[in-house]
Amino acid sequence: MIPQKTVQEIIDTAKIEEVVGDFVNLKRAGSNLKGLCPFHNEKTPSFVVSPAKNLCKCFGCGKGGDPVRFIMNHENMDFPGAIRYLGERYNIVIEEVEMTNEQRKERQKRDSLFILNQYASDYFAKELLETDEGKSVGLSYFKERGFREEIIKHFQLGYTSKQKDSFTLQATQDSHSLELLKKLGLTTKYGSDFYRERVMFPIRNLSGKIIGFGGRILQKGAKAAKYINSPESEIYNKSKVLY
Ligand SMILES: [Zn+2]
The missing domain is CATH 3.90.980.10 (DNA primase, catalytic core, N-terminal domain)
Known part of the structure; x- marks a missing residue:
């Protein structure tokens, strides 16, 4: 089990533009960034990333969310999986703890x-x-x-x-x-x-x-x-x- 404190630290550290940027080529669009949606096929970018809100959203298919949600959808992971992934991405060491009975x-x-x-x-x-x-x-x-x-x-x-x-x-x-x-x-x-x-x-x-x-x-x-x-x-x- 990942300690709640570490989960929070990872959530607080992960930046949406970096996490999405690992998979999507993003270009500046005002205060946001824009790219081709990785969840559906498109030729004009409708996938918007907001660093200020730390959220992403596709205006074509509706998918998006915070960095954890993005990784869960994109990498087909559950919540702990996405947290572990982001822990590695940001070099945050996860000390798993044993669950009590x-x-x-x-x-x-x-x-x-x-x-x-x-x-x-x-x-x-x-x-x-x-x-x-x-x-x-x-x-x-x-x-x-x-x-x-x-x-x-x-x-x-x-x-x-x-x-x-x-x-x-x-x-x-x-x-x-x-x-x-x-x-x-x-x-x-x-x-x-x-x-x-x-x-x-x-x-x-x-x-x-x-x-x-x-x-x-x-x-x-x-x-x-x-x-x-x-x-x-x-x-x-x-x-x-x-x-
Ligand atoms: Zn989409």
Whole structure:
């Protein structure tokens, strides 16, 4: 395990123009830098790097983020992998520490929640892209709003059907625990689906793992709240996540 202090040091040291510059030929454009996007094919540069914000963003395909996120996407690494990569890039020595048993148990518990959220996200994405209801209600909404298919897939947007408990039933059939489904707010205390007839936006933490969902209702004049978010959980602390 990489000590939090070292993770922070690496995050504070990594400069976006240098990290991106290792892979992309960047040219000055005012206070920013610009280059050809390494994530999609293009002939005119739409990949913008802002040294002041320490962020990059492609205005064509939407990919980008801070140095850690860039390395995760570009090198196909997880969060610790990207931190190790940047540690080496900046000659910051990482002294790995052994996890205690308690930390290991805590980690396992959190991992099972992340796995369940990822399962839910996959399910919602499939509902959006592969069912008649999802296509006619959810997908047409996103397309009206100018979301291209690439973006929809990249952000793993989804849809939840009208049915009362189709998601919960499928999840428990796939051996996911009802207790955890309730803990994450995916299932109500009565056992029905928490999100129904909504387009779904996964909310991610810095390392890209799904910690919760935002769901927007599309039906006009519906009595339910227009927008609902997952309740707080062990992995979702609203005050710590910008959404
Ligand atoms: Zn791009």
